[in-house]
Amino acid sequence: MHIQELILRLQRFWADRGCLIGQPYDLEKGAGTMNPLTFFGALGSKPWNVAYVEPSRRPADGRYGENPFRVYKHLQFQVILKPSPAKVQDLYIESLEALGIDLTKHDLRFEEDNWESPSLGAWGVGWQVVLDGMEISQFTYFQQVGGLDCRPVSAELTYGIERICMFLGGYDNIFDLVHGEVKTDDGVFPVTYGQMRQREEFELSAYSFEHADIDLHRTLFDAFEKEGWRLLKDHGHFLSAYEQALKMSHTFNVLDARGAVSTTERPGIIKRVRDLACACARAYLEHQEGAVAPAEVTEKGGAK
Amino acid sequence: MSATQTFLLELHCEEIPARFLDRLHFEFTELFYKYLGKESVLPVGVAVHEGGFAGPSLPDFLSPRKLAWRVPGVPVFQPDQTEIQVGPPRRMCVDEASKPTIQGLKFAEKWGVDFSAVRFEQPIGKKEPCAVVTVTKQGRPTVDLLAEALPGLIAGLHVPKAMRWGNSEFEFVRPIRNILCLFGEQVVPITVDGVTASNTTWGHRLYHRQHPGPVTIATPEAYESAMESAGVVVSMLARHRRIATQLEELAAEVGGRVVADAELLATLAEIVEFPKIVRGEFPADFLELPKEVLVTSLREHQKSFCIEGPDGALLPCFLTAANRTDDPAGFVKAGNEWVLKARLYDARFFFAEDRKLPLSARLEKLMALTFQRELGSYHDKTGRVVALTKALATKLSKDDDHIDRALEAARMAKCDLRTLMVGEFPELQGVMGGEYLRHEGAHEEVWMAVKEHYRPVGAEDAIPATPMGCLLSLCDKLDTVAGCFAVGLIPSGSKDPLALRRAGQGIVRILWERGWAFTPADLVAVAVRVVGAKATRPEGETTEALLAFFKDRVTYQLELAGYAGSVRRSALAAGWEDLADLKGRCEALSAFAEDVRFASLAQSAKRIGNILKDEIAVGDFDTALLMQGEEKVLAEQLSRLEGTTDQKTLLAALADLAEPLEAFFSAVMVKCDDPALRAARLSLLHRLRQAFLRVADFSLWQ
Numbered sequence A: 001m002h003i004q005e006l007i008l009r010l011q012r013f014w015a016d017r018g019c020l021i022g023q024p025y026d027l028e029k030g031a032g033t034m035n036p037l038t039f040f041g042a043l044g045s046k047p048w049n050v051a052y053v054e055p056s057r058r059p060a061d062g063r064y065g066e067n068p069f070r071v072y073k074h075l076q077f078q079v080i081l082k083p084s085p086a087k088v089q090d091l092y093i094e095s096l097e098a099l100g101i102d103l104t105k106h107d108l109r110f111e112e113d114n115w116e117s118p119s120l121g122a123w124g125v126g127w128q129v130v131l132d133g134m135e136i137s138q139f140t141y142f143q144q145v146g147g148l149d150c151r152p153v154s155a156e157l158t159y160g161i162e163r164i165c166m167f168l169g170g171y172d173n174i175f176d177l178v179h180g181e182v183k184t185d186d187g188v189f190p191v192t193y194g195q196m197r198q199r200e201e202f203e204l205s206a207y208s209f210e211h212a213d214i215d216l217h218r219t220l221f222d223a224f225e226k227e228g229w230r231l232l233k234d235h236g237h238f239l240s241a242y243e244q245a246l247k248m249s250h251t252f253n254v255l256d257a258r259g260a261v262s263t264t265e266r267p268g269i270i271k272r273v274r275d276l277a278c279a280c281a282r283a284y285l286e287h288q289e290g291a292v293a294p295a296e297v298t299e300k301g302g303a304k
Numbered sequence B: 001m002s003a004t005q006t007f008l009l010e011l012h013c014e015e016i017p018a019r020f021l022d023r024l025h026f027e028f029t030e031l032f033y034k035y036l037g038k039e040s041v042l043p044v045g046v047a048v049h050e051g052g053f054a055g056p057s058l059p060d061f062l063s064p065r066k067l068a069w070r071v072p073g074v075p076v077f078q079p080d081q082t083e084i085q086v087g088p089p090r091r092m093c094v095d096e097a098s099k100p101t102i103q104g105l106k107f108a109e110k111w112g113v114d115f116s117a118v119r120f121e122q123p124i125g126k127k128e129p130c131a132v133v134t135v136t137k138q139g140r141p142t143v144d145l146l147a148e149a150l151p152g153l154i155a156g157l158h159v160p161k162a163m164r165w166g167n168s169e170f171e172f173v174r175p176i177r178n179i180l181c182l183f184g185e186q187v188v189p190i191t192v193d194g195v196t197a198s199n200t201t202w203g204h205r206l207y208h209r210q211h212p213g214p215v216t217i218a219t220p221e222a223y224e225s226a227m228e229s230a231g232v233v234v235s236m237l238a239r240h241r242r243i244a245t246q247l248e249e250l251a252a253e254v255g256g257r258v259v260a261d262a263e264l265l266a267t268l269a270e271i272v273e274f275p276k277i278v279r280g281e282f283p284a285d286f287l288e289l290p291k292e293v294l295v296t297s298l299r300e301h302q303k304s305f306c307i308e309g310p311d312g313a314l315l316p317c318f319l320t321a322a323n324r325t326d327d328p329a330g331f332v333k334a335g336n337e338w339v340l341k342a343r344l345y346d347a348r349f350f351f352a353e354d355r356k357l358p359l360s361a362r363l364e365k366l367m368a369l370t371f372q373r374e375l376g377s378y379h380d381k382t383g384r385v386v387a388l389t390k391a392l393a394t395k396l397s398k399d400d401d402h403i404d405r406a407l408e409a410a411r412m413a414k415c416d417l418r419t420l421m422v423g424e425f426p427e428l429q430g431v432m433g434g435e436y437l438r439h440e441g442a443h444e445e446v447w448m449a450v451k452e453h454y455r456p457v458g459a460e461d462a463i464p465a466t467p468m469g470c471l472l473s474l475c476d477k478l479d480t481v482a483g484c485f486a487v488g489l490i491p492s493g494s495k496d497p498l499a500l501r502r503a504g505q506g507i508v509r510i511l512w513e514r515g516w517a518f519t520p521a522d523l524v525a526v527a528v529r530v531v532g533a534k535a536t537r538p539e540g541e542t543t544e545a546l547l548a549f550f551k552d553r554v555t556y557q558l559e560l561a562g563y564a565g566s567v568r569r570s571a572l573a574a575g576w577e578d579l580a581d582l583k584g585r586c587e588a589l590s591a592f593a594e595d596v597r598f599a600s601l602a603q604s605a606k607r608i609g610n611i612l613k614d615e616i617a618v619g620d621f622d623t624a625l626l627m628q629g630e631e632k633v634l635a636e637q638l639s640r641l642e643g644t645t646d647q648k649t650l651l652a653a654l655a656d657l658a659e660p661l662e663a664f665f666s667a668v669m670v671k672c673d674d675p676a677l678r679a680a681r682l683s684l685l686h687r688l689r690q691a692f693l694r695v696a697d698f699s700l701w702q
Helices: A003-016 A088-098 A161-169 A193-211 A214-235 A238-257 A266-289 B018-038 B102-110 B142-155 B205-210 B220-229 B236-253 B262-271 B284-288 B291-302 B331-354 B364-368 B378-396 B400-412 B420-424 B431-439 B444-452 B467-486 B500-514 B520-534 B539-560 B565-573 B579-591 B597-612 B629-642 B647-656 B658-667 B675-693
Strands: A048-057 A073-082 A108-112 A115-117 A122-131 A134-145 A155-160 A178-184 A187-192 B004-013 B047-049 B052-054 B061-063 B066-075 B081-089 B119-121 B130-137 B176-183 B275-281 B305-308 B314-323 B370-372
Touching (some): A003 A048, A003 A073, A003 A088, A003 A161, A003 A178, A073 A161, A073 A193, A088 A108, A088 A134, A088 A155, A134 B331, A155 A161, A178 A193, A187 A193, A193 A238, A214 A266, B004 B142, B004 B220, B018 B047, B018 B052, B018 B142, B018 B262, B066 B220, B081 B102, B102 B130, B142 B176, B236 B262, B236 B275, B236 B314, B262 B314, B275 B331, B284 B314, B284 B331, B291 B305, B364 B378, B370 B378, B378 B520, B400 B444, B400 B467, B431 B444, B444 B467, B467 B500, B467 B520, B500 B520, B500 B539, B500 B579, B520 B539, B565 B579, B597 B647, B597 B658, B597 B675, B629 B647, B629 B658, B629 B675, B647 B658, B647 B675
Antiparallel strands (some): A073 A155, A122 A134, A134 A155, A178 A187, B004 B066, B047 B052, B061 B066, B081 B130, B119 B130, B305 B314
């Protein structure tokens, strides 16, 4: 199946089941959870169903476009269902069938895999979904986001798009995947993932591991942090402040890939991102619903 | 209707983390029995007590989506219960004319009896007669009791990592989606978090793709067969056995045997509802990877077993469990093969990348890897381990080349922490360093030592096979323990986050099994010196704490070695520091453990201890002063004892002393009036005790 066909089918499936179809957020980020549609959407009491594709960057995973399985940037398909429906597992299974997976011939397992994002002050419990031995999705019941308890609880489903496509097509190399077909008067031209992305993988890997200016990134990290707190404190603006937290997070990831973050330094840096993100979450809830219950500090990340 | 019925409760959930299944099952069983005990409806053969319960074990109905309890023999009716109720004193219940007062009448009314049924007795603990009635509480149908109590019992389960879902505030391990609850054929009407119990449940997901609608369970006894037809083997043990059998068969088909891994086997039994073992292949050229890498990669990433041939070399095959009855289209096999290939490709990439540089190139990079905040980086640690190795190796060997190789191994030991492979599989630390050194052509002693220096990783694991491996392991652990103590990281109670006790035990085991002549005090002295300026606590305090710590480890080592309590106590009290000597004494004492003379010896030893408690006895005395036959015999024996060095002979001599000692104590008055004689007798006893203490403190025997 072509990548774009897989995305279209998932969007159609979830739109038919009452999800808004959202869009990627135009800032670098490591996972679809960081999109405000999820980060803020999972907070508060109002119902919220949304599905969208999120290109996700993990600088340390870059392999210069040479590794057939691992890439700097991959696509996540993210679904948030709030409150989590009683038949959420069945819904998920139906979505696999909508992709043409005949479950009567495959092995499907939900294996414990609890998720946490220390930089977002978020954690949940759930599973990795394993199809014939391959992890194809992450399934999480959010318990906290931004250091705040989720009430009601959202279910988050994250599909690894390239992985599922490779698996369904039996591809041994991610760059051989076909994104889609270009049809012109002169004929039909399939376009591969490699044609679209391999050079990008090479350059962005080289940037992350070799060329990124460490001093500049350290300066940027501090500046984004300062900017974020200024926006939040002086103006009460949690959306623009949250963007600064996202930028801090990505800047940290670049520094990390460059080998510029020591093990001892790491928790402190992550905490600086988390502090800003958690403050944004509280400001959002106060804006939406008035008073916010005091954040509970939990063993997993939690507030402060 | 019979007098007892079988109870069945099944909580059908979304996939429950396997690690919680057992304890949730056990904990509910205990809560349930305690409740039944309180209500006097315990099943036949079950007893509850403060600490728990005793009775036949319940079937292990634990599967990824099911926690179920089937309890046979539960009485259908609660027996009527009579209770004695005590009321106000007699004087307040009746007036002078023996007529009931208002208070007396109220007491009778409270318990629903006529005043004529009120008796006056003096209950234990009261100073005067009080109003007393015997009340009969009518027994209720057990099903009613269950219906009332179960929701609270279920909600009262302690769930280690509880979650909420949907709109509810209810917390459990995973969402409960169905409740099956039967008492005999009768449904127990309970509702938990909006889920109402019935006599139906759900089978395997795949089963319901062809059979919509739930499965009816007519009776508790029909549960596991009905579930098996719906694709779920509910007993964990049954799944475990089926997996073990299939693994064996499928490995034998390709002429090999499974590389055993009890933990992985248990995991597979926990995560599938119906086990089908699938055998797949991987390209044979991956066999160039070290065996440990393949086994670890297959286990960690794919929950798969390796198969080894008769020569111990791996075959290019793997075995894994599918959660279904068959693999009709071969998709499960093909899918697992595909994923495994991707994983092995990664492993091969790491193996190739790591070898582009010699292992030693990572030594400098260890500076950026923190070992512990106060103790510095792994580079610092390596320096200390090298220093310790130097100090100890020179005592074990006079061969300079040999010592140089030990130092080389110490320098290389931690380098693999900076390799990609160990980054991916932390459990391969040590193993990879050894493998990379072997590929570089290092001396076998060196790469073997590095490879094994984390061993023993637990009580079950062996110490390194080579002396150099043992030395490196000992020095590494010694630095960790001494370093942590020197900066105040000392285990206490159940808190030992850095697993220092395990490291300490490793050190003691190596000394114990190798028979090396270092005492813990020797080791502590050199280690404290090597930690040097990194220490944040005074050296004396650290040394003292370390010696106490090692004494505990040695004590535990004697338990591990399986010596009887009396042997351990008495041998330890006579000195614990020289492990080889301690081991010899324990062995010798164990050989005499059944000898009845030792009980008498213990009595005499205690008497000697008591007599000498407040006395200052000197070693020398004039044997000519001794007058009585009993004491002369002892004095002769003493010189024999003092001349014996072999511990077995010494013990035999001590055993022979039991009778003369008894005779001595019954005939001789030690603290006599003649000061010279008294001093001589005290000295005799003192020297006897010294002779005893070379082996054991017999006053602690028994």
